[in-house]
Amino acid sequence: MSLPEFETLTLERDGPLTVMTLDRPERLNAFSVTMARELLAAFDALDADRETRAVIVTGAGRGFCAGMDLVPTEETGGNVFGLDASVDLDGPESARIRDLGGQVTLRIFRMTKPVVAALNGVAVGVGATMTLPMDARVVSAKARLGFVFARIGVCLEACSSWFLPRLVGMQTALDWAMSGEIVDAEAMLKAGYAAEVAEPEALLATAKARAMRYVEGTSPVSVAVNRQMLWRMAGAAHPMEAHRLDSRVMVALSEADGLEGVTAFAEKRAPVFAKAPPEDLPAVFDWRAEPSWR
Numbered sequence: 236m237s238l239p240e241f242e243t244l245t246l247e248r249d250g251p252l253t254v255m256t257l258d259r260p261e262r263l264n265a266f267s268v269t270m271a272r273e274l275l276a277a278f279d280a281l282d283a284d285r286e287t288r289a290v291i292v293t294g295a296g297r298g299f300c301a302g303m304d305l306v307p308t309e310e311t312g313g314n315v316f317g318l319d320a321s322v323d324l325d326g327p328e329s330a331r332i333r334d335l336g337g338q339v340t341l342r343i344f345r346m347t348k349p350v351v352a353a354l355n356g357v358a359v360g361v362g363a364t365m366t367l368p369m370d371a372r373v374v375s376a377k378a379r380l381g382f383v384f385a386r387i388g389v390c391l392e393a394c395s396s397w398f399l400p401r402l403v404g405m406q407t408a409l410d411w412a413m414s415g416e417i418v419d420a421e422a423m424l425k426a427g428y429a430a431e432v433a434e435p436e437a438l439l440a441t442a443k444a445r446a447m448r449y450v451e452g453t454s455p456v457s458v459a460v461n462r463q464m465l466w467r468m469a470g471a472a473h474p475m476e477a478h479r480l481d482s483r484v485m486v487a488l489s490e491a492d493g494l495e496g497v498t499a500f501a502e503k504r505a506p507v508f509a510k511a512p513p514e515d516l517p518a519v520f521d522w523r524a525e526p527s528w529r
Contacts, residue, residue, distance in 0.1 A: 378423070
């Protein structure tokens with residue numbers, strides 16, 4: 236499958252990996268309505284691409300993403316965040332309001348391929364929140380991160396009030412959100428936001444090495460299922476919910492890639508996993524389902 240082309244993104248293959256680069260360096264890769272739409276289309280394409288086993292997201296130039304592009308355009312209308320401000324927030328039409336960053340993070344949440352962020356520079360606002368549902372964040376020693384919403388008079392967006400405390404703990408999430416301060420790579424690592432810190436010249440290679448850990452010798456279906464189970468069970472009310480899910484999925488996988496894995500182990504050979512997401516995900520659970528929007 237050939238990779239699609241976009242105005243604000245570039246996609247490049249490297250074996251089983253696809254590197255997605257936010258490509259508006261003259262604006263520090265600021266997030267726009269066009270970029271949001273293209274991110275949704277790109278993740279759709281990569282999820283369906285059997286050649287892509289993992290995705291790495293980075294930025295062109297000296298920044299990762301400087302947040303929402305706050306210069307009004309015809310696309311955003313009178314609201315620089317791309318929201319319809321004419322809707323009555325107390326009326327039934329308010330149910331259709333969805334922030335663009337949230338649509339992107341929920342699409343990443345639904346991915347069946349591992350997604351690794353390679354933060355090459357500043358990541359603030361939606362540039363920070365879009366990285367939260369990714370599976371690992373490798374950051375440059377020069378990277379800076381900021382949930383700066385309180386400093387511009389708005390609130391956490393892109394589902395970050397759900398993702399951030401699960402990633403760094405409530406105390407750190409509260410501190411970062413209420414202060415709106417910019418934190419450095421050391422603070423990101425200490426908080427558990429970053430998996431690794433790399434020198435700028437080694438950032439992409441380090442991110443690729445981490446992504447390959449999720450690719451080499453693993454079942455693509457198992458990786459997809461485990462990724463989804465962990466995220467979805469993060470909000471479960473009782474471990475019985477996980478027990479019900481993993482029991483059913485284990486039965487389905489034990490008759491597919493699980494059978495090949497056990498046979499290969501007994502025969503002392505490398506397994507050959509022929510199944511791949513999204514087509515071969517076990518049908519005992521709707522892995523793309525989301526709660527109804529009200």
